Amino acid sequence: MLRGLTTLSFYADDLTAARSWYAEVLGIDAYYAFPAEGTPAYVEFRIGDYEHELGIIDSRYAPADRPDQPGGVxxxxxxxxxxxxxxxxxxxxxxxxxxxxxxxxxxxxxxxxxxxxxxxxxxxxxxxxxxxxxxxxxxxxxxxxxxxxx
The missing domain is CATH 3.10.180.10 (2,3-Dihydroxybiphenyl 1,2-Dioxygenase, domain 1)
Incomplete structure (x- = not known):
């Protein structure tokens, strides 16, 4: 049933800062942003040997019941x-x-x-x-x- 990790999604209040921070951590810039013009609501990096995807979503689009503290998986x-x-x-x-x-x-x-x-x-x-x-x-x-x- 589960075949492999495709995309891991994080949320950030400041997507521009998150994109910059992860670009520094990973040593690459996001390969994808939506929308392509202006301030994005979503950016995505491809990482590592299998090019797994790390997506960062503007927290305005987070589920309403998202906890305020880090937790979960x-x-x-x-x-x-x-x-x-x-x-x-x-x-x-x-x-x-x-x-x-x-x-x-x-x-x-x-x-x-x-x-x-x-x-x-x-x-x-x-x-x-x-x-x-x-x-x-x-x-x-x-x-x-x-x-x-x-």
């Missing part, structure tokens, strides 16, 4: 260096939500989360499973390319 993004990523987010103005936490035994799953300057929870994670899947897909593409060029 935390989506975790894989990062290669958890502590360095956490330190950078904090230096850019995020606040600590949950500290670096080992999940379970010595499996390598380690998480942390921050609240961005716009009130959204941003989770980061060292995730060995993510790296295994990425390596397997990279290997499959390499093998397919080799077969195609033979």
């Amino acid at each position: 935390v989506a975790y993004w894989h990062v290669d260096d958890l502590q360095a990523s956490l330190d950078r987010l904090l230096a850019l103005g995020a606040t600590l939500h949950l500290p670096v936490t080992e999940q379970g035994d010595d499996s390598g799953f380690v998480t942390a989360s921050v609240v961005d300057p716009f009130g959204n929870i941003l989770g980061i994670m060292s995730n060995p499973h993510y790296l295994e899947i990425l390596a397997a897909r990279t290997q499959a593409r390499t093998e397919a390319t080799a077969q195609h060029t033979s």
Whole structure:
């Protein structure tokens, strides 16, 4: 039924500031804005190995029952260096939500989360499973390319 993450949506009272902040965090600008002219109500970034989408919506369009405090689901993004990523987010103005936490035994799953300057929870994670899947897909593409060029 669920096939994969497509778009994660955050809300921000100041969409222009949120767009700038996330452009700084991600090292890229949003690839899409709606409307294209004038002040947007929605911007979207494509992120990482699978180009997952992070959308930021003007909070005027948030559901009426949206809580005033951060809460709910935390989506975790894989990062290669958890502590360095956490330190950078904090230096850019995020606040600590949950500290670096080992999940379970010595499996390598380690998480942390921050609240961005716009009130959204941003989770980061060292995730060995993510790296295994990425390596397997990279290997499959390499093998397919080799077969195609033979």
